[in-house]
Amino acid sequence: MTLDQLHLLFFKNYEEASLTFSSGINCFVGDNGSGKTNLLDAIHYLALTKSAFASADAQAVKQGADFFVVKGKFTPAPLAKPETIQVSLRAGQKKIITHDKQPYLRLADHIGRYPAVLISPYDTDLIREGSEERRRYFDSLQSQLDHEFLELLIQYNGLLRQRNFTLKQGDGSRGFDALYLQTLDDQLAPLGEQLSQLRAEFLTQFIPVFQRHYAQLADGHEAVVLDYKSQLPGQNFRHLLLANERRDRALQRSTTGPHRDDFVFLMDGLPVKSYGSQGQQKSFAIALKLAQFELLAGRPQPVGEPPAKPLLLLDDIFDRLDDKRIARLLQLVANHTFGQVFLTDTNLARTDQALAGVGSDIRRFRVQAGSVTTL
Structure with a gap:
């Protein structure tokens, strides 16, 4: 399973952003507070219908706006038809999740279809x-x-x-x-x-x-x-x-x-x-x-379908983890234990050095004050 495209509208500090991803590793690089983690949170919304960091959906609406939209295009399996998931919220109304433009009758029907795992500095809160x-x-x-x-x-x-x-x-x-x-x-x-x-x-x-x-x-x-x-x-x-x-x-x-x-x-x-x-x-x-x-x-898949690896979201690991734990994670990446990876960092040179021996397709994005450009 891969997330191929992401589009944001009035989400957190983004007025609008559109990104096309690699099926391997995607790096969001920028200063603290620029919006790197918000991109991971947008992906988390697509996977689990809620924020990984905020308890209230209203906190995801950009200041001065009255709604947000997060839209993503997934390929659930090789050669499968892409599927579009959209999460939207308008102030004072109920959050809406759609699959190929059709709203879910219940949010529970979405859970588990596009799994994701987030590793972040806040994990020790557990x-x-x-x-x-x-x-x-x-x-x-x-x-x-x-x-x-x-x-x-x-x-x-x-x-x-x-x-x-x-x-x-x-x-x-x-x-x-x-x-x-x-x-x-x-x-x-x-x-x-x-x-x-x-x-x-x-x-x-x-x-x-x-x-x-x-x-x-x-x-x-x-x-x-x-x-x-x-x-x-x-x-x-x-x-x-x-x-x-x-x-x-x-x-x-x-x-x-x-x-x-x-x-x-x-x-x-x-x-x-x-x-x-x-x-x-x-x-x-x-x-x-x-x-x-x-x-x-x-987890079991329908007959004839390959295992669907979850999206792996790595937030700020190079700043917050020691070399030994980073090396272990990167070893798993290099061994193709993981599928598609999204990570954030403040230092592009450090990211490139850490990923030099990974051998995956890598796409880099520069994040600056709520805007994203491909490097």
Whole structure:
């Protein structure tokens, strides 16, 4: 799979830009703040319908404009017909995603069709931040791999929102619908148990791949583990909801369930967050992303179609990673482990030197204050 063309209109600091890409490596070179990372984020929008960096889509609209458009032309497989994906948002309206000009009825139908993996300086947030960051990461990955999981997650989150809204209605004496809460719990319980089970099953597949990549990055000096923390295994979720109902009503939110799960990152039995060095945390985060790439690249394809490697987005790695970790990534690039690559850097000479032995078709772009030219 390749992204052949990208067109932006009023996206972040771009008024308009059109780019045609190499099927190999594409380098965006420019000063900090020029808009290099925004190009990667535009590609992320095409792949996953949302920003990799901002929580609100409205933040992607260029200042002074009232809408944005990101359009890309993909070739899903060799000799296949190109497909055009467009993401657009107008102020005060719903975001629209189209495939060959036909809008998706549900955004979920798009997830997983054009996979992408981003390696950025913010990846260590997965280690340092709270459980919500880790749940979001693993849910996004698993959703691209397994549509059953995605459908369950959508249903569960919808019911959870209704449950939390119900808990906020009144103080127990007025406006509170206890019967409706029981009905929601009856529907929520089996979905939550299935989600927890699918997460646990997924990790049995993910962990060995992750551990192998970490060993290659860190020369196998530390033993790393992902520990899935959930309240549900061995428990009846419906009973847990009932047991916690009084507390939930007092706090006006649901305090138990898979939306409270966490993924604990350990190194030699100790939390990486507290005991891992900065370098170890970076290796841990990169190993997570390399395992993500491998699983996405190896997912089953329709009969007769070759494996579809995800797009690889590398943000600012030459500035933020040491030579050893950069060398490992470039070795994988040179070995054609990855397919199409997009990377950002501030120094063209450094980029050229790093990629000198890669042997792929390389296209370079100069980014300056929201404008892009081919070098």
